[in-house]
Amino acid sequence: MLSQWGFVLILSAIAVIIPVAAIVLGHFLGPRRPDPVKNETYESGVETIGDTWVQFRAQYYLIGLIFLIFDVEVIFLFPIAVAYADLSFFSVIAAATFVLILILGLFLEWRKGALEWN
Amino acid sequence: MNWSDALIQFQYDLGAPQELSWLIEGITYFIGAFILANAALVLALLLIWITRKVVSRIQDRIGPNRVGRYGLFQTVADAVKLLSKEDITPSTADKVSYLIAPVLAVMGVLMALAVIPFGAGLVGADLNVGVLYLVALGSIGIMAALMAGWGSNNKYALLAGFRVVAQLLSYEIPMVLAMLAPVLLVGTMSMQGISQAQSLYLGPINLGLGWFIFLLPGAFLIYFISALAEAEQTPFDLLEAESELIAGFHIEYSGMKFAMFFLAQFLNSFFLGAIAVVLFLGGWQGPFAGQIPLLGPIYFLAKTFFVYVVIQWVKGTFPRVRVDQMMSFAWKVLVPLVLALILAQMIIMKLPTPMWLNYILVLVANLAVVVAVLNILGKYFQREQVRSKRAFEPKSLIGVMQPARPASGD
Numbered sequence: 376m377l378s379q380w381g382f383v384l385i386l387s388a389i390a391v392i393i394p395v396a397a398i399v400l401g402h403f404l405g406p407r408r409p410d411p412v413k414n415e416t417y418e419s420g421v422e423t424i425g426d427t428w429v430q431f432r433a434q435y436y437l438i439g440l441i442f443l444i445f446d447v448e449v450i451f452l453f454p455i456a457v458a459y460a461d462l463s464f465f466s467v468i469a470a471a472t473f474v475l476i477l478i479l480g481l482f483l484e485w486r487k488g489a490l491e492w493n
Numbered sequence: 494m495n496w497s498d499a500l501i502q503f504q505y506d507l508g509a510p511q512e513l514s515w516l517i518e519g520i521t522y523f524i525g526a527f528i529l530a531n532a533a534l535v536l537a538l539l540l541i542w543i544t545r546k547v548v549s550r551i552q553d554r555i556g557p558n559r560v561g562r563y564g565l566f567q568t569v570a571d572a573v574k575l576l577s578k579e580d581i582t583p584s585t586a587d588k589v590s591y592l593i594a595p596v597l598a599v600m601g602v603l604m605a606l607a608v609i610p611f612g613a614g615l616v617g618a619d620l621n622v623g624v625l626y627l628v629a630l631g632s633i634g635i636m637a638a639l640m641a642g643w644g645s646n647n648k649y650a651l652l653a654g655f656r657v658v659a660q661l662l663s664y665e666i667p668m669v670l671a672m673l674a675p676v677l678l679v680g681t682m683s684m685q686g687i688s689q690a691q692s693l694y695l696g697p698i699n700l701g702l703g704w705f706i707f708l709l710p711g712a713f714l715i716y717f718i719s720a721l722a723e724a725e726q727t728p729f730d731l732l733e734a735e736s737e738l739i740a741g742f743h744i745e746y747s748g749m750k751f752a753m754f755f756l757a758q759f760l761n762s763f764f765l766g767a768i769a770v771v772l773f774l775g776g777w778q779g780p781f782a783g784q785i786p787l788l789g790p791i792y793f794l795a796k797t798f799f800v801y802v803v804i805q806w807v808k809g810t811f812p813r814v815r816v817d818q819m820m821s822f823a824w825k826v827l828v829p830l831v832l833a834l835i836l837a838q839m840i841i842m843k844l845p846t847p848m849w850l851n852y853i854l855v856l857v858a859n860l861a862v863v864v865a866v867l868n869i870l871g872k873y874f875q876r877e878q879v880r881s882k883r884a885f886e887p888k889s890l891i892g893v894m895q896p897a898r899p900a901s902g903d
Contacts (some may be wrong), residue, residue, distance in 0.1 A: 468840075
């Protein structure tokens, strides 16, 4: 099994080398005529006003938090799914209760308006 | 027989010393990984050509037909053109994340190749956590898009970067939960194990038609819709909505860096289709695939290209959704439905009733989900149709229009 991960390691190295090689090749093959106007931020021809990294909607944080909760839940569900055949009926009920609590959580978020996007 | 074992044996037969087994194994894996990654690059050229041909046929055009036969070399010409473009880095950009983002985007996609089984012994690494590995790789793509949006120091790019996070995170949940359904059925996360479980024996002959889509159509539908969103394909291509965000998070990228994002996107939609094939459409299974091993990869590629063409078909047919509709569709329709589906499947499969009855109950639950999703989508598109008719063809609605009521009060 460890040697299987060796394949993944080698593939990840190749998967990094390919884009890096392509970008380096493109860098040297293409023309290089830098120009202060060309290197400016593109904004449909208008000069940029102010900083780009400004405050943004808090909604994105909420989505991120809800995602985190569900992603952790999924991580718990995968081992249950793999060991499912060996589980007794009552441990499945326990796992189902766990999913049910999360469904209730989703409905609570829904009621609280965390899923509204306006 | 596994391809790596065969290759290692071949090297020993050539006279390689036994004590250097780690080196032999390394060389074998390097050859495999090198061929796989480069085949993916060639595949990307083909995929872009297919997309352009399919979409242009839908739009009643011919599409690329000048370079090479049927325009097959158009993408190669485009790649050469991109190679000769100037490599511009905006002076205000955050250099580190700006440069790492395209590399990460391609890396996250290419690494998915490791666990995709092309045939009976043809899988790069048959990891016992294959499905989880693919889920983990999905996050690298999100990272890359966010880093590109943030690093470009451009307001359009930053907006698109936030949208990437919101959209991809939202659709990741239903996708992963739908991927859980076959895992729950088979009891393994190994992609090869899931492929093998979808055989159907008629006596001693493997028909290879025990595909999970016949048992889990609801999970497949939810996976497919979420995969469209994950692949940033048209009903959900808000990340690069040209009319709103110019080009999305890769607006500041030019030349080969832009090409890397382009490559990653096309390969990503192909691999999401390949995962759908492995999990729901039987992988390399098919009639006589057990007797003739060569048929396995042929079946697999045929199915994957079919799914890819369907994705392009959807792309050419459906209008883009609004960002709030997209978010509420993920959280208010797909997530509750897929959670209920997983819950139902978990409980039904443990019921003390006979196994065939359990399977029928799971199928009924899945069909209910299919009906619910299609119903909601149908209602949505009907509403959109009426709205666009009001906007563009007021005459067609004259029959249902009410005469204006006289204003009260004056």
